[in-house]
Amino acid sequence: MSNTSTLTSQNDPTSSWWHKTVSTAPSFLPLDGNRQCDVAIIGGGFSGLWSALYIKRAQPELSVVVLEKDYLGYGASGRNGGWCMGASTPEVADYDAIQPGGGLRMEHTMYDTVDEVARMCGEFGIDCDYHKGGILYYAPSERSMNTINETVAGYRDAGITDRDFYTLNPNEMARHLRIEGTHGALYTPHGAVINPYKLVVGIARAAAELGVEIFEHSGATGFGPHCVEVGAHRVDASVIIKCTEGYSVQLPGYERSVAPVYSYMIATEPLSDAFWDRAGLDDRPAFADYTMMPLYAQRTKDNRIAIGGLAVQYYWNSRITHKTLNEHPAHRLLEKKLHQLFPWCSEFKVARRWGGLMGLPRDFMPSVGYDESTGFAWAGGYFGEGVAATNLGARIVRDLVLKQDTPLVHLPWVNHQSPRWEPEPVRMIGAGGIPKLMRLADVLDEKGMHRSRTLLDRLIGQFGII
Numbered sequence: 026m027s028n029t030s031t032l033t034s035q036n037d038p039t040s041s042w043w044h045k046t047v048s049t050a051p052s053f054l055p056l057d058g059n060r061q062c063d064v065a066i067i068g069g070g071f072s073g074l075w076s077a078l079y080i081k082r083a084q085p086e087l088s089v090v091v092l093e094k095d096y097l098g099y100g101a102s103g104r105n106g107g108w109c110m111g112a113s114t115p116e117v118a119d120y121d122a123i124q125p126g127g128g129l130r131m132e133h134t135m136y137d138t139v140d141e142v143a144r145m146c147g148e149f150g151i152d153c154d155y156h157k158g159g160i161l162y163y164a165p166s167e168r169s170m171n172t173i174n175e176t177v178a179g180y181r182d183a184g185i186t187d188r189d190f191y192t193l194n195p196n197e198m199a200r201h202l203r204i205e206g207t208h209g210a211l212y213t214p215h216g217a218v219i220n221p222y223k224l225v226v227g228i229a230r231a232a233a234e235l236g237v238e239i240f241e242h243s244g245a246t247g248f249g250p251h252c253v254e255v256g257a258h259r260v261d262a263s264v265i266i267k268c269t270e271g272y273s274v275q276l277p278g279y280e281r282s283v284a285p286v287y288s289y290m291i292a293t294e295p296l297s298d299a300f301w302d303r304a305g306l307d308d309r310p311a312f313a314d315y316t317m318m319p320l321y322a323q324r325t326k327d328n329r330i331a332i333g334g335l336a337v338q339y340y341w342n343s344r345i346t347h348k349t350l351n352e353h354p355a356h357r358l359l360e361k362k363l364h365q366l367f368p369w370c371s372e373f374k375v376a377r378r379w380g381g382l383m384g385l386p387r388d389f390m391p392s393v394g395y396d397e398s399t400g401f402a403w404a405g406g407y408f409g410e411g412v413a414a415t416n417l418g419a420r421i422v423r424d425l426v427l428k429q430d431t432p433l434v435h436l437p438w439v440n441h442q443s444p445r446w447e448p449e450p451v452r453m454i455g456a457g458g459i460p461k462l463m464r465l466a467d468v469l470d471e472k473g474m475h476r477s478r479t480l481l482d483r484l485i486g487q488f489g490i491i
């Protein structure tokens with residue numbers, strides 16, 4: 026057990042509401058000497074923990090070590106919106122562009138991944154409030170509904186069926202969610218909601234029980250072929266797996282591998298039965314608006330709304346700081362949005378405000394790979410869609426390092442190399458400025474200023490970021 030002065034999910038002032046729901050998370054001692062093992066994993070979020078669990082489960086004789094810089098779930102995995110979604114950020118066409126036919130394969134594999142998470146939770150007795158109620162993307166404007174219709178037409182061309190994604194008119198949508206001013210919605214059954222920190226803790230417990238050695242407060246300070254440095258100590262391993270997502274920019278050589286971008290969330294106090302009778306969400310679908318800079322939300326198992334999005338934050342020169350996580354203008358936007366969606370509700374009380382760090386690859390493409398000659402593997406680049414995707418990434422990593430020729434190791438993510446981000450100030454414009462323009466485009470849409478919005482779309486498109 027770690028001593029009381031160390032940072033934990035319970036005493037971290039910037040922790041999420043999810044962290045607060047688990048007062049009995051196990052803690053793990055820091056690394057206190059040199060180690061030798063078969064597999065060393067850097068990063069104790071979903072990516073690192075799923076990788077450890079899958080590898081150890083497949084080959085129990087292997088010694089597997091997880092090194093976490095702070096506490097498990099300190100990164101995005103303990104702070105996200107809890108959408109376990111059958112999707113990743115790129116579109117089918119983006120995948121097809123790097124691997125013909127790869128788009129539809131990715132799509133179906135991601136759908137299956139939502140169920141794989143549930144299966145693993147069942148196998149290891151992990152209670153993370155998993156509930157598969159699908160995902161509803163509502164259209165806040167006529168333009169947004171038109172975009173949904175175009176998207177669905179594109180889906181059909183790509184082979185995505187009307188069982189996988191379909192539109193709802195406003196009356197049909199009201200059976201799921203009743204909010205002000207919608208023009209219909211896009212619905213997919215391929216989504217579940219979870220409490221992400223409960224999942225982190227559950228995977229960690231399962232991995233530890235199988236014999237994975239976990240070290241918290243043991244940040245890698247450098248690594249090379251078959252070796253990780255952790256301050257004065259070193260871990261020698263046949264395979265090293267880097268799972269550090271947005272924090273990768275702090276590692277030597279990875280400064281421009283992703284842009285570290287923050288997203289923010291709030292959770293309300295539990296809402297009354299009267300509220301839910303009027304608002305809906307009986308089957309707890311995850312919900313979002315279909316916009317450029319969307320909100321994302323869920324009805325939690327204990328009847329709160331956990332909502333995030335609408336704005337992101339990138340700091341100059343990829344600076345990483347958790348200091349502003351609990352106090353950011355995005356929190357006020359989110360509160361305002363709740364009142365806009367449910368103007369008849371006077372019971373909203375914010376229980377917690379927080380934020381978390383995502384890793385944005387320059388081409389939005391996740392990447393999972395393994396270089397056998399150096400024993401170096403990696404998984405990451407999920408941006409805001411990593412809850413389910415990290416599970417898939419971990420299974421790919423398992424198959425790569427265990428040299429299993431499965432369909433997973435032929436997916437378009439495998440050994441993909443995203444281009445590096447530009448140096449400043451271009452990176453600031455791309456990762457910091459463009460999202461602000463995207464938010465402005467949504468506001469123009471809300472106000473019906475279509476001409477200005479069209480001009481803005483062209484400007485945003487110029488940067489090649491959407």
Ligand SMILES: Cc1cc2nc3c(=O)[nH]c(=O)nc-3n(C[C@H](O)[C@H](O)[C@H](O)COP(=O)(O)OP(=O)(O)OC[C@H]3O[C@@H](n4cnc5c(N)ncnc54)[C@H](O)[C@@H]3O)c2cc1C
Nearest residue numbers: 068070071072094100101102105106108245381410411412
């Ligand atoms: C606010 C927010 C909302 C989101 N909502 C959703 C959502 O609803 N659905 C969805 O699919 N995705 C969502 N995401 C994205 C999703 O959370 C991430 O893609 C996913 O959690 C990434 O997991 P990871 O393990 O790769 O990275 P992380 O969870 O960030 O884990 C990386 C870990 O590595 C550790 N680390 C860093 N450097 C070192 C080092 N040198 N040595 C050792 N350890 C190190 C960090 O402390 C951290 O614990 C959201 C993200 C945020 C921030």
